[in-house]
Amino acid sequence: NAGVTQTPKFQVLKTGQSMTLQCAQDMNHEYMSWYRQDPGMGLRLIHYSVGAGITDQGEVPNGYNVSRSTTEDFPLRLLSAAPSQTSVYFCASSYDLAGGRSGELFFGEGSRLTVL
Amino acid sequence: GDSVTQMEGPVTLSEEAFLTINCTYTATGYPSLFWYVQYPGEGLQLLLKATKADDKGSNKGFEATYRKETTSFHLEKGSVQVSDSAVYFCALNPRTGANSKLTFGKGITLSVRP
Numbered sequence: 001n002a003g004v005t006q007t008p009k010f011q012v013l014k015t016g017q018s019m020t021l022q023c024a025q026d027m028n029h030e031y032m033s034w035y036r037q038d039p040g041m042g043l044r045l046i047h048y049s050v051g052a053g054i055t056d057q058g059e060v061p062n063g064y065n066v067s068r069s070t071t072e073d074f075p076l077r078l079l080s081a082a083p084s085q086t087s088v089y090f091c092a093s094s095y096d097l098a099g100g101r102s103g104e105l106f107f108g109e110g111s112r113l114t115v116l
Numbered sequence: 117g118d119s120v121t122q123m124e125g126p127v128t129l130s131e132e133a134f135l136t137i138n139c140t141y142t143a144t145g146y147p148s149l150f151w152y153v154q155y156p157g158e159g160l161q162l163l164l165k166a167t168k169a170d171d172k173g174s175n176k177g178f179e180a181t182y183r184k185e186t187t188s189f190h191l192e193k194g195s196v197q198v199s200d201s202a203v204y205f206c207a208l209n210p211r212t213g214a215n216s217k218l219t220f221g222k223g224i225t226l227s228v229r230p
Contacts, residue, residue, distance in 0.1 A: 004159070042205065042222035043160075058217075090159055105218060107159030
């Protein structure tokens with residue numbers, strides 16, 4: 001059972017480089033989202049999508065882009081990496097729109113990004 | 117706005133000790149409340165939930181009761197095991213509309229010693 005798959009698990013970038021974190025889910029979930037996890041800050045929502053072709057900003061969207069061309073995939077793009085983007089990134093999906101009524105989000109294992 | 121406040125950590129206990137992790141919330145209306153757990157090297161997973169006042173969520177020996185009068189959802193376990201070592205997150209969904217989203221607390225690290 002694959003669930004939510006994130007790649008890569010680890011990545012080191014230099015300031016100014018770009019990269020894409022990949023996220024794929026095989027549960028036919030409409031809702032997908034990206035969070036970053038930082039010490040003492042908990043989880044903060046970056047971007048989310050309620051279906052193919054629809055994306056919206058979360059709490060901390062600056063410096064990140066997303067797109068949703070299929071139900072399965074929701075990549076997160078860093079256009080010009082900065083040290084402040086050093087973090088652990090989690091992709092999550094849900095059966096209910098916006099993780100709403102059931103409240104249950106299914107998380108990937110995370111991608112640890114270091115920006116030097 | 118909606119928020120979740122968790123007690124400061126980390127917490128270190130001996131095996132078989134009693135566990136309480138405090139969580140209080142601020143929300144308008146009638147939110148749903150959740151506890152998520154993150155084991156080392158893994159993503160978060162739902163531990164338990166409660167959707168209305170006085171509901172008790174339970175799973176894997178953990179329990180939490182939705183207390184509207186004290187706006188709390190404290191997590192308890194009678195006898196912790198080493199395998200319970202993890203980060204625990206309290207979360208709420210305000211259920212204010214189709215796009216209402218989960219708000220997480222900062223998380224607390226639990227370490228259980230043999």
